[in-house]
Structure formats: structure tokens, C-alpha cells
Amino acid sequence: MWGPYRAAEIAEAARGLDAAERLAARRVIEATVAASFDLPVAELGAATRRQAPVAFARQVAMYIAHVGLGLSLTDTGALFGRDRTTAAHACRVVEDRRDDHELDRLLDAIETVVVSWKMTLDWCRATSRPAGERVA
Numbered sequence: 001m002w003g004p005y006r007a008a009e010i011a012e013a014a015r016g017l018d019a020a021e022r023l024a025a026r027r028v029i030e031a032t033v034a035a036s037f038d039l040p041v042a043e044l045g046a047a048t049r050r051q052a053p054v055a056f057a058r059q060v061a062m063y064i065a066h067v068g069l070g071l072s073l074t075d076t077g078a079l080f081g082r083d084r085t086t087a088a089h090a091c092r093v094v095e096d097r098r099d100d101h102e103l104d105r106l107l108d109a110i111e112t113v114v115v116s117w118k119m120t121l122d123w124c125r126a127t128s129r130p131a132g133e134r135v136a
Helices: 007-015 019-036 050-067 071-081 084-096 101-126
Strands: none
Touching: 007 084, 019 071, 019 101, 050 071, 050 084, 050 101, 071 084
């Protein structure tokens, strides 16, 4: 969907995210995944596993952070309060289910939102202007 340049853009996306931006990324990912799976956002951040649909949605969130933003498995796990092995398991589970065309399309849509957010953040950084200055 993203073309041949996608891998380089994903690798670049993870660079330059400070702690506040990583937290913002988690919020964007969780809000997008929760809306996509019709779940409350708070369920995704729960410390316990919860029901299977919630657990899978949380796995999707970790998958998107790793694949969509290019975060390492260690950083992905830390972002969601889990360890790297949990993040790796989440990525395997989601990847194994991508054969379902409907789920694959949904994952592409979620990834599009998250990568678009990151590209917007990068653009805002590159074109930062003093407060009140208009963008032409």
C-alpha cells in the first residue's frame, strides 16, 4: 500500500520521538485501535489480560507501534507497560491473522492513521513558526 519507500520511512519514523511524543503515539494508537474494535480506550491499557477481543486489540496496538512506527520490540513493550517478549508475541499473533482480508484492511487503515499522525508531527517540526504566524 505504501510503495517501495515505506521501509525507509518507517525506520525514520521511530527516530526523534522523545518521551512525550512516545506517550502521544501510544494515545493515538490506542484511540485508533479502540475505535476500530469498538472498545473503550481504558480497556487497552488495563494491567490484566481481559477478554480475548480486548487482548487482541492490545496486541494490534503493539503491532502497529512496532511495524507502523518502527519502534523496537523493547521500546514497544515498554510503551505499553509490557516486556519485549510480550510485544514479540503480539506481533506474531497479529501477523498470523493477516490472512483474513477484512482484518488486513483494518490493520492497513489503522497503520495509515498512525503513520499519518507521525508524518504530520514531522512536518510541524520542520515548519515550526513563532506562535500566531500564519501558514500560507
